[in-house]
Structures are given as structure tokens and as C-alpha cells.
Amino acid sequence: MSAKPPRSAKTRKPVILLTNDDGFIADGLQTLRRALRGLGEIWIVAPDREKSACSLSLTLHRPLRVQKAGPRGFAVDGTPADCVYLAVRKLMPRPPDLLLSGINRGPNLGQQDIAYSGTVAAAIQGTFLEIPSVAVSLSSDAHERYPFEFAARVVRPLAAYLLTHRLPAGTTLNVNVPPPPCKGVRVTDLGQKRYTPEIVEKKDPRENSYFWIGTGRPRPSGGASSDIRAVAAGFVSITPLHKDMTDHQAVRGIFFRRLASVISGDAGRTPRR
Numbered sequence: 103m104s105a106k107p108p109r110s111a112k113t114r115k116p117v118i119l120l121t122n123d124d125g126f127i128a129d130g131l132q133t134l135r136r137a138l139r140g141l142g143e144i145w146i147v148a149p150d151r152e153k154s155a156c157s158l159s160l161t162l163h164r165p166l167r168v169q170k171a172g173p174r175g176f177a178v179d180g181t182p183a184d185c186v187y188l189a190v191r192k193l194m195p196r197p198p199d200l201l202l203s204g205i206n207r208g209p210n211l212g213q214q215d216i217a218y219s220g221t222v223a224a225a226i227q228g229t230f231l232e233i234p235s236v237a238v239s240l241s242s243d244a245h246e247r248y249p250f251e252f253a254a255r256v257v258r259p260l261a262a263y264l265l266t267h268r269l270p271a272g273t274t275l276n277v278n279v280p281p282p283p284c285k286g287v288r289v290t291d292l293g294q295k296r297y298t299p300e301i302v303e304k305k306d307p308r309e310n311s312y313f314w315i316g317t318g319r320p321r322p323s324g325g326a327s328s329d330i331r332a333v334a335a336g337f338v339s340i341t342p343l344h345k346d347m348t349d350h351q352a353v354r355g356i357f358f359r360r361l362a363s364v365i366s367g368d369a370g371r372t373p374r375r
Contacts, residue, residue, distance in 0.1 A: 116142030119198035123220025126177040130205030137254030147189035150177035158223040182224035201228035204238030212295035236275040243281035253279040285336040293324020
């Protein structure tokens with residue numbers, strides 16, 4: 103059961119943080135900003151260029167540069183996770199009441215996508231910092247167009263609800279929006295999107311090899327309750343993700359008890375000299 107915020111929180115204007123992995127000037131992000139007007143004070147802290155598929159990586163071996171980009175806007179030469187850290191710990195006067203990451207240009211469906219996605223990672227980073235967080239991604243229509251205005255209309259009532267009904271602790275929402283017409287909304291589990299590894303080798307002018315990692319042709323699959331099936335059928339998919347990645351069933355299983363016993367036995371032996 104979700105908890106309502108304390109009464110004092112209702113008297114102040116909500117603060118909403120927007121970020122993404124497509125970059126500060128991406129259409130999806132700016133469309134979402136416009137759609138959320140009136141819900142609260144909007145801040146944008148986003149990468150200064152596309153940072154797709156960087157997952158939860160942080161920039162640790164060089165300084166980060168931040169460029170002011172209008173009122174309550176900052177473009178960062180780092181990853182989406184960097185942006186969330188900087189926003190919450192340095193750039194904003196107080197932690198946001200809600201974090202929205204997106205609207206991503208393309209879906210983030212299945213177990214593999216959420217592991218790679220910078221869009222989803224930014225939302226998970228927000229959850230680590232105890233901020234209610236949502237990742238939003240959009241599938242293209244048959245003509246490879248992305249109806250961001252439609253997706254933003256889907257997100258606005260979701261955002262309004264989450265500003266008054268807090269997400270359960272540790273939960274991140276992964277939202278995927280199909281192109282219109284939309285048949286409704288389903289709460290889903292993660293399907294599978296199996297990628298065939300694609301490595302493209304080229305030669306530079308000095309005949310040294312270099313490589314591109316391609317996406318290949320992903321093979322989506324999933325049961326009737328999966329995010330993949332829901333979006334394919336024309337439904338908005340809402341998948342609750344949890345920051346606790348422990349396989350609790352496996353912890354209680356016989357396999358790992360035996361494994362622990364084997365390791366414990368070896369660890370207790372005196373090494374030979």
C-alpha cells in the first residue's frame with residue numbers, strides 16, 4: 103500500500119527532476135517538460151549529448167563539466183547516473199519529489215534492455231537516492247515516427263498521481279508507451295529481448311583494426327503478462343522494478359547451501375607449503 107506524503111509536503115510546490123540518455127535537447131525530454139507545466143517546479147539535469155546504453159556507469163576518472171541551460175536547466179558532459187547525482191547532491195536546492203527519465207526515443211523492454219539502458223539507469227539511480235523515480239520510453243509507429251506528445255499525455259496523469267501517492271520503497275517504474283491508438287494500460291513483468299552479438303570490424307588509414315558494437319536483430323519473447331506482449335498488443339506497459347536484485351528463492355535453495363558447504367570446507371583446509 104502506497105503512503106501519502108506528510109501534510110507539510112502538500113503546502114509547498116512539488117519539485118520534479120527530468121533527465122534522460124538522449125541528451126538535453128532531445129525532443130522527448132523537451133516535450134515532457136512542456137507537458138508537465140502546472141504540476142510543479144520543473145528542473146532538467148541531462149547529458150549534453152546522447153548517452154544511450156551506458157547503464158549505471160559513473161564518471162570517476164575525469165572532472166565533469168556543467169553548462170547552465172536556462173532557468174533550472176543544466177547540461178552535463180557525463181552519464182545519466184552522473185546527472186542524477188549532481189542534480190540531487192549539488193545543483194538543486196532540495197531533493198525532488200519525483201524523478202522522470204525520458205521520454206526515450208525507442209522502447210526499453212525486457213530484461214536485457216533495462217540492464218543496458220541509460221534511461222532506466224537514471225531512474226534506478228533516483229531510487230537509490232530514495233526519490234520516487236520513473237523511466238519512460240516510446241515505441242515508434244509504422245513509419246518510424248515517435249509521437250512524443252501522445253506519450254507525454256500518458257505521463258502527465260501518472261506524474262500527478264505519484265506526487266500525491268508515493269511509490270513503495272525501493273521500487274522504480276519502467277513505463278513503455280506504444281504509438282497510438284492505445285488500448286489501455288497493463289501492469290507487467292519483464293520479458294526477454296535476446297540480442298544476437300554483432301561486431302563490425304573496420305580499418306583506419308594506417309590499417310589498424312577498430313570495431314563497432316551493433317545491436318544485431320533482437321528476438322523479443324515473453325509470456326502473456328510481459329511488457330513485450332503488452333506493448334505489441336497496443337497497451338501502455340508499467341513494470342515495477344526493485345533495487346534489491348537478490349534471488350531470494352535461490353538463497354533458500356539446496357544448490358547454494360551445498361555450494362557454501364563446499365567452499366567452506368576448502369576454506370578451512372590448511373594450504374600445502
